Amino acid sequence: MTALRLYNTLTRQKEELRPVREDIVRIYSCGPTVYRYVHIGNLRTFMLPDLLRRSLEYLGYRTEQVMNITDVGHLTDDTFDRGEDKMLVSARLEHKSPKEIAAYYTQAFMTDAALVNIRAADHNPRASQYIAQMIELIEKLIARGHAYEVGGTVYYDIASFPAYGRLSRNSTDKLLAGARGEVDPRKHHPGDFTLWKAAGEHRLQVWPSPWGPGFPGWHIECSAMSMSLLGETFDIHTGGADNVFPHHEAELAQSEGVTGHRVVNHWMHGGLLMLSGARMAKSAGNFFRVTELVDQGFDPLAFRYLALQAKYRTTLNFSTEGLAGADRALAMLRRRVGEWSTGSDDSSQGREFEDFEARFRAALADDLDLPAAMALVSEVTHSNLPAARRAELLRRWDRVLGLDLDRVAPDIELPAGAEALLEAREKARTAGDFETSDRLRNELAAMGMTVTDTPEGQRWKNAPHK
Ligand SMILES: [Zn+2]
Structure with a gap:
């Protein structure tokens, strides 16, 4: 213990x-x-x-x-x-x-x-x-x-x-x-x-x-x-x-x-959840039931993903944009776990694996520091661990996170490399680097992907194969 x-x-x-x-x-x-x-x-x-x-x-x-x-x-x-x-x-x-x-x-x-x-x-x-x-x-x-x-x-x-x-x-x-x-x-x-x-x-x-x-x-x-x-x-x-x-x-x-x-x-x-600067409360008329988020097309666990990004004691500001970002990040994470799980199995766990695991436990033990745990999730996805080991760590951590990372994303398969480009483009857009984001959109278009920008972030379609 x-x-x-x-x-x-x-x-x-x-x-x-x-x-x-x-x-x-x-x-x-x-x-x-x-x-x-x-x-x-x-x-x-x-x-x-x-x-x-x-x-x-x-x-x-x-x-x-x-x-x-x-x-x-x-x-x-x-x-x-x-x-x-x-x-x-x-x-x-x-x-x-x-x-x-x-x-x-x-x-x-x-x-x-x-x-x-x-x-x-x-x-x-x-x-x-x-x-x-x-x-x-x-x-x-x-x-x-x-x-x-x-x-x-x-x-x-x-x-x-x-x-x-x-x-x-x-x-x-x-x-x-x-x-x-x-x-x-x-x-x-x-x-x-x-x-x-x-x-x-x-x-x-x-x-x-x-x-x-x-x-x-x-x-x-x-x-x-x-x-x-x-x-x-x-x-x-x-x-x-x-x-x-x-x-x-x-x-x-x-x-x-x-x-x-x-x-x-x-x-x-x-901590409380705020909406447009006011405490979410029925009396104030500014509240959502989780089923309303589902009706709007969001995965309900995107709300859980969003909540995990803030320390439990802090006040969290809810916005549809924030939820949309969490929804995309969750879908991408699931897709990765799915892809990596099928990777060839390298049974040696190694020092890096154990080090990640120790840091995850330390984050939990420090007053449930789940934002730190989520930062580790991101670090693992970009690490040099063998793919199957990355998937294993994330599936194991999901016992705490509860994000159903094993669930297969319903999206159609993306062309090889498209996911990285989408992620890079999202970053460029957030940073206001529209030159890069336009260039990446063209690269994606060359792969058959149509990307459109909405107030909730980028949306994409994969052109049907001919
Ligand atoms: Zn009570």
């Missing part, structure tokens, strides 16, 4: 991963709220634990992953626990029951995730199946002085937990300043968050509790499901950067408030 260093949001530094149980790394990932389709920004977030697991397994670990499905309790204003349950809003709009909404969008999520080769988690607990465990945690929090009940609603008392704000670096003063608009005057502190909400007018998604009928807050769900399935100490918790506050700050306060000790060893958060 290779030792890994992972950035921990809690301590703001890279730390060596030391699994609680030596033989297995146990991961909890916040999953989708199933009231609508996930967009590609969500998929980038869910790709992080997938890449984490694949990397860990490549480096010799076993993994166990829980990804929850939120089917109750996630309100439309999750910063201040206000508004309506998102499930109920969709149920009303679509004239369906919350159960039907949950079943439909859970299936859609699984389908979309599979399109970008996100492997399914070992467990997908539904929040609505863990109500009893949530009630038990809330009772313990009340008994330990971390929570209080007012009129059937239970709030977490953030003043009772001095570490509150440590994960997100939010001070309670800042929380106070952020509490605009109507806040329940029965709260001790405006930043106190809901553990259990009295049913009020609600008739759907309501359960009995020691405080009367109601439903759980969003944050308590993840404390209940993570500790029920992974125990009171586990290795890694993942989520999107937008989950740090309030969701994970609250989860940490709940889980540690109940157990009195550290529960999560590493907090990992994936």
